[in-house]
Amino acid sequence: MFGIQYASFDAATHVLHYQKGRIVREGRGLSFFYFAPTSSIVAIPVSSNDLPFIFSETTLDYQTVNIQGQITFKVGAPEKLADILDFTIDSDGRYKKNDMEKLNQRIINEAHTSISAFIHSIGLKEAIRSAKAAETRISESLMRSEAIKMLGIDILAASILAINATPEMTRALETETRERLQQEADQAIYERRNFAVEQERKIKESELNTEIAVEEKKKQKAEKQAELKVQEAENERKLREMLVQADISVENQRKQFLEQKTANDKAEADARGYMLETTLKPYRDMDWRTLMALSGPADPGANIALAFRQLAENADKIGNLNISPDLLESLLNHTQATQK
Numbered sequence: 001m002f003g004i005q006y007a008s009f010d011a012a013t014h015v016l017h018y019q020k021g022r023i024v025r026e027g028r029g030l031s032f033f034y035f036a037p038t039s040s041i042v043a044i045p046v047s048s049n050d051l052p053f054i055f056s057e058t059t060l061d062y063q064t065v066n067i068q069g070q071i072t073f074k075v076g077a078p079e080k081l082a083d084i085l086d087f088t089i090d091s092d093g094r095y096k097k098n099d100m101e102k103l104n105q106r107i108i109n110e111a112h113t114s115i116s117a118f119i120h121s122i123g124l125k126e127a128i129r130s131a132k133a134a135e136t137r138i139s140e141s142l143m144r145s146e147a148i149k150m151l152g153i154d155i156l157a158a159s160i161l162a163i164n165a166t167p168e169m170t171r172a173l174e175t176e177t178r179e180r181l182q183q184e185a186d187q188a189i190y191e192r193r194n195f196a197v198e199q200e201r202k203i204k205e206s207e208l209n210t211e212i213a214v215e216e217k218k219k220q221k222a223e224k225q226a227e228l229k230v231q232e233a234e235n236e237r238k239l240r241e242m243l244v245q246a247d248i249s250v251e252n253q254r255k256q257f258l259e260q261k262t263a264n265d266k267a268e269a270d271a272r273g274y275m276l277e278t279t280l281k282p283y284r285d286m287d288w289r290t291l292m293a294l295s296g297p298a299d300p301g302a303n304i305a306l307a308f309r310q311l312a313e314n315a316d317k318i319g320n321l322n323i324s325p326d327l328l329e330s331l332l333n334h335t336q337a338t339q340k
Helices: 078-084 099-120 124-128 131-144 146-151 167-283 288-294 300-313 325-339
Strands: 004-008 013-019 022-028 031-035 039-045 049-058 064-075 153-165
Touching: 013 031, 013 078, 031 039, 039 078, 049 099, 064 099, 064 124, 064 131, 078 146, 099 131, 099 146, 099 153, 124 153, 124 167, 131 146, 131 153, 146 153, 153 167
Parallel strands: none
Antiparallel strands: 004 031, 013 022, 013 039, 049 064, 064 153
């Protein structure tokens, strides 16, 4: 009514109230009445904004890559931004101009300029793997940019979401990578097989060495057994020689003993013969009847036997001889009694 209007803003909006060319109110989250014909209100959002971007660049090896990312910023000096861009609102609270898009485009242009030289200096494969380096370059470049400082913008962060090659080149890289991975797999298989062959060779070599060692042990054992057998044979030969020598010695001793015994027996026999001859020499020329008489008391039976002997010696002189049975019986009885 009569040009008086009411304006109310939230805490995320910095408000500049111009009246007759000078600032009469300024701050965040203001609410006030103003006279519309002579007032101009600038509303600048000061909360953080996420600005996505995507642009294409050519690498050192003339390959196109698409860089996709996001810049987070906020308005740090609303007065500077209000001097460069128009954020004036009408009575309905709408911006008279769309300068927010200009602001976003200027920030994107700065980011594009900062990353362009970096992408041009590296190859495709390196560019695809350099998201972190590109992110750092954009952040540092925007923070140092005089144009950004003149706008009163504070860069909070810069993120690179992806750096992609064209679909054709992506397929080519995939093929190359697949082939390389296949080669690496083949190399791994070859190395594994080679390792298995090497291990098998070592195992066989170890087994062969073990067999050689066993054969060497057997050979040494056989040689030792042969030496023992030779030693046993030598010992047995020496033992036989010793036994033979002992037998010879025993036989010699026995021979000497027999010779000595024979000599002793001969000497004893000679002594006995000499003694007997000496003893019997006095009786050699005596008559046997004299010897019978000298032998001691006469035995009747012996006397009768001598009588019969004399009769037998003189049988040619005896005509008839009668011997009674009583005499024979008495002789036999006497003989049996003597024998008992």
